[in-house]
Each structure stands twice: as structure tokens, then as C-alpha cells.
Amino acid sequence: MSDPGVLTILDVDANGLELTRFELEFGTGSESVRALLSARIVADLERIEPDFPERHVALVQPLRSRERGDEIELFTPPVVDMQAQLAAAEAGFDRQDFNIWLDGKAVLSLDEQIDAGLIDEVRFVRYSLMIGG
Numbered sequence: 361m362s363d364p365g366v367l368t369i370l371d372v373d374a375n376g377l378e379l380t381r382f383e384l385e386f387g388t389g390s391e392s393v394r395a396l397l398s399a400r401i402v403a404d405l406e407r408i409e410p411d412f413p414e415r416h417v418a419l420v421q422p423l424r425s426r427e428r429g430d431e432i433e434l435f436t437p438p439v440v441d442m443q444a445q446l447a448a449a450e451a452g453f454d455r456q457d458f459n460i461w462l463d464g465k466a467v468l469s470l471d472e473q474i475d476a477g478l479i480d481e482v483r484f485v486r487y488s489l490m491i492g493g
Contacts, residue, residue, distance in 0.1 A: 368481045369400060371419065379486065382407065388477030393460060394450070394470040396482065401445045419458070420448045420490045452490045459485045 365388050371379040384403050386396060404418035452458055453470055460467040461483040462474060 365477070367396075367476070367479055369403070369484070370481060371484045371486055374485065374487050384482075386476050389475070390473055391476050392470065393462075393467050393472045393474060396474065396476070397449055397453070397460070397470060398446055400482070400484075401449055402442065405442070405445070419484060419486070420445050420452070448490050452488075457486070457488045457490055459487075461485065 365385055367384045367386050368381065369384045370381050373379060382403070384400060386399050400419060404420070408418070450470060453460070462479050463481055
């Protein structure tokens with residue numbers, strides 16, 4: 361078991377290929393999966409490297425672009441709409457663009473209550489790219 365309050369977040373594609381892995385500090389009490397998803401979205405945005413946003417793999421990729429001459433270049437804006445990010449993630453879960461597994465058990469609803477102190481790994485199985493906020 362990992363440190364109490366620290367979860368391993370693992371993103372994999374539909375074939376099980378690991379896309380990203382990081383540690384998320386999340387407390388140890390009873391919480392909803394929706395609260396866990398929200399904490400993950402916040403952590404994604406905090407992990408963006410301002411100089412190299414194209415290297416970042418988030419559950420929901422922020423909308424980003426700017427003009428460079430006659431071309432459009434992708435970049436991460438200084439302000440990301442956190443509510444739009446969370447709404448895109450919740451809608452993606454409802455559409456089954458991704459599934460969430462907690463220590464090998466599938467999450468069926470974002471309203472499920474979990475005991476975060478008893479979870480080691482949160483696996484997000486991603487079936488499509490989600491963009492928002």
C-alpha cells in the first residue's frame with residue numbers, strides 16, 4: 361500500500377499501453393469519485409510545463425492555440441476554465457470515453473463513495489481524446 365493520502369494515477373489506452381503515471385495527494389477519508397476526478401483535473405493542470413505544453417498528457421486537454429505568422433500554434437493559455445475541464449471529464453465518463461478503475465474494481469458512477477485511504481491505484485482507461493476548457 362502506498363503512503364496514506366497518496367494515490368498512484370495511471371492512464372492507459374484501450375490496449376493497456378501506459379500513457380502517463382503520477383502521484384496525487386488526496387486525503388484518506390470518505391469521498392465521492394467525482395471529488396477524485398476533480399482533484400485529478402486540478403493536478404493535470406498544475407503539471408503542465410509552460411514552456412513545453414505539448415509534452416503534457418491530461419485526461420482533458422485544455423483548449424489552446426495562438427497565431428504565429430500565418431500558422432496556428434498550440435499553447436497553454438495562462439487561464440484554463442476549470443469548470444469546463446471538469447464538465448468535459450464528467451460528460452466523457454457518462455459517454456464512456458474513459459473508465460475509472462480503483463484497485464482493479466470498475467467505477468460505475470461518479471457519485472460512488474470511496475474510502476480514499478484504502479486505495480493504491482486509480483486507473484483511467486481512455487478510449488478517446490477529450491478537449492475542453
